[in-house]
């Protein structure tokens with residue numbers, strides 16, 4: 001079968017020629033690379049990738065096809081997909097369709113046959129930038145003009161585009177011992193599953209939720225999810241977390257949730273040059289000295305002293321609890337005087353690694369000790 005040619009053009013004018021992969025058409029987004037060698041289904045369906053074009057550094061993608069059990073949400077969220085050498089056929093007893101068919105069904109434009117190593121090195125040197133992929137435009141200059149007219153990631157307020165419209169409950173497995181109000185800014189299914197296994201009933205709430213809505217549920221804790229976009233734009237959730245801190249409601253945040261807790265404490269956030277995306281990032285937990293191998297997907301980070309020294313905030317002393325050993329980027333926050341902590345990475349990572357799953361136990365323990373304190 002003849003393949004349709006496709007074109008990829010970065011905002012600095014660098015162009016790559018390849019073949020259409022998935023849906024034909026044209027798409028724009030922020031070009032980012034992921035180094036994960038497994039878990040492409042989880043990546044594609046992670047709402048945090050909304051408006052991003054994901055470049056896979058693993059050369060073979062699609063080998064195990066796509067099934068209905070592994071998605072992290074009910075659709076593919078990436079704005080575009082870039083692979084080097086897609087599997088010609090999928091091979092797994094769990095596969096229900098092929099990766100290109102899944103992309104096509106959901107209208108996701110991709111490109112294959114690209115030198116993804118050269119593209120990744122370019123993004124690493126020059127930083128994440130806007131990109132366009134097209135199977136309908138042959139002229140790189142014309143595509144470049146549309147790339148330059150497409151929206152930037154800095155300043156993008158996207159959580160409201162991915163959040164649940166209606167609240168819903170994920171029941172605990174067995175007896176419900178704790179109730180969590182979960183702010184959905186782009187929640188992945190793996191998170192309520194991790195909580196359910198620990199006897200937590202999760203009430204998933206839209207991004208517009210206020211502290212009054214949360215208190216009406218009489219929860220034992222607040223969870224703030226991962227999500228897409230620039231954390232500097234997300235003001236409602238910051239006010240919600242401040243309300244929780246004032247009332248000493250146990251609070252745990254993941255990824256975007258870490259950035260929101262940082263902002264609630266009065267810390268700033270900034271854009272990393274090319275971010276962390278993959279499943280083998282070494283992170284040190286200052287509390288135990290232990291190094292864990294962790295899954296990441298973030299382009300922004302909290303600005304705070306990465307040696308763990310105390311920072312004075314309106315809610316007492318806070319400090320950086322976890323740091324990335326590759327580049328010293330802040331990977332977690334802990335409060336000394338209020339029951340709140342967060343991590344920038346993914347303890348829930350369904351595709352693994354699972355080194356950091358203990359953080360759900362920490363949250364459970366924090367809620368249990370506060371429950372006792374209230375009695």
Ligand SMILES: NC(=O)CC[C@H](N)C(=O)O
Nearest residue numbers: 048226227255256299300
């Ligand atoms: N996975 C996430 O929650 C990402 C958070 C934020 N959008 C970032 O890129 O840093």
